[in-house]
Amino acid sequence: MSNTSVVRQLSKFSKKRTKRFALINVVVIGIAAIFVSSFFYINSLAITSGKTQSIIIGNLPLESSALIYVAEKQGFFKLNGLNVTIRNYENGLTAINALLNSKVDIAGSSEYPLVGMAFQNKSIQTISVINKSELEYLVGRRDHGIENISEISGKKIALPQGTIAEFYLGQFLILNNLKMSNVTLVNMTLSQSADALVNGEVDAIVNWQPYTNSVESSLGSNAVEWSVQSNQQSFGILTCRDEWITKNPELVNHLLKALAQAEEFTNNNHVKAKTIVKEQMNFSDSYMDTVWKQNQFSLSLDQSLVAALENEARWMINNNFTNATAVPDFTNNIYLTGLTSVEPESVNILR
Numbered sequence: 001m002s003n004t005s006v007v008r009q010l011s012k013f014s015k016k017r018t019k020r021f022a023l024i025n026v027v028v029i030g031i032a033a034i035f036v037s038s039f040f041y042i043n044s045l046a047i048t049s050g051k052t053q054s055i056i057i058g059n060l061p062l063e064s065s066a067l068i069y070v071a072e073k074q075g076f077f078k079l080n081g082l083n084v085t086i087r088n089y090e091n092g093l094t095a096i097n098a099l100l101n102s103k104v105d106i107a108g109s110s111e112y113p114l115v116g117m118a119f120q121n122k123s124i125q126t127i128s129v130i131n132k133s134e135l136e137y138l139v140g141r142r143d144h145g146i147e148n149i150s151e152i153s154g155k156k157i158a159l160p161q162g163t164i165a166e167f168y169l170g171q172f173l174i175l176n177n178l179k180m181s182n183v184t185l186v187n188m189t190l191s192q193s194a195d196a197l198v199n200g201e202v203d204a205i206v207n208w209q210p211y212t213n214s215v216e217s218s219l220g221s222n223a224v225e226w227s228v229q230s231n232q233q234s235f236g237i238l239t240c241r242d243e244w245i246t247k248n249p250e251l252v253n254h255l256l257k258a259l260a261q262a263e264e265f266t267n268n269n270h271v272k273a274k275t276i277v278k279e280q281m282n283f284s285d286s287y288m289d290t291v292w293k294q295n296q297f298s299l300s301l302d303q304s305l306v307a308a309l310e311n312e313a314r315w316m317i318n319n320n321f322t323n324a325t326a327v328p329d330f331t332n333n334i335y336l337t338g339l340t341s342v343e344p345e346s347v348n349i350l351r
Helices: 003-045 063-073 092-100 112-119 164-175 190-198 211-222 242-247 249-268 270-281 285-292 303-318 337-342
Strands: 053-059 082-088 106-110 124-133 136-141 156-159 184-187 204-208 223-227 234-241
Touching (some): 053 063, 053 249, 063 082, 092 124, 112 303, 124 337, 136 211, 164 303, 190 211, 211 285, 234 303, 270 285
Antiparallel strands (some): 106 234, 124 234, 136 204
């Protein structure tokens, strides 16, 4: 073989080897880039590099707490440096009382207990709405003479007094030309009232899911029901003591970031998020299909919350549930800084 041929072969070999090494370098760089970007993405979620900090959430064991369950299941709390303990309470008022007694750091409830606390000058603030829903029902027994709304007059109605169920019933009666004085209220927990209606101890109840669904299954065609919310949404909120927020502003931010990640996950993975809640609550597929579309799982602090609080405050004043004569300034009970730093587009409250 001539020297020229040898040189040509070596040149070809050198070019092939150069291309091979270039391809290998591209692959290695690509893998490295993916690794580095993943590393920074994970660390962008884990906003604290120290040890995890513990918080206790007083939770309502309902589908309205979906973002909490998703954040726990998907590890978003841990990614944000939080060790979260969830304690369940049957209604928001008991959760708020646990908050005031320092048994929990954060309480889940509807907006209604916040109104009563504002009238009592309790130093608490909501840090975010996590859900909006329409799940409240008035359920009566046909065999107790209830077929039409007007026949509620003179009947015995069970509900957990001091909760939003009482407000919705009051509004519902007014819209149907009745008053609270036209009925006899019996103070019972949700589970007690459901059992009392099934057993015939009361004529009707104001309740919410999943208890309403259970009662209807037991009574069958003997049940008659009406939605009592009158197209007004109920707000699922998270509330903290002012003192705790002042001492732990970063913990508030960490919690809201975890819930914001849960919100994004829920929006992009409806089926999986619904499965998480279903398994957490041991609900049936049919129940989840019905109730899921009655909820809006998102973080927010907007003017509609203030309007609802003011409306409920006026109702409490007019019905002598408070000695106050003026509606409180509820912006004093709403902590904007946390959600503004995490999800500023979700904040729209006039100061």
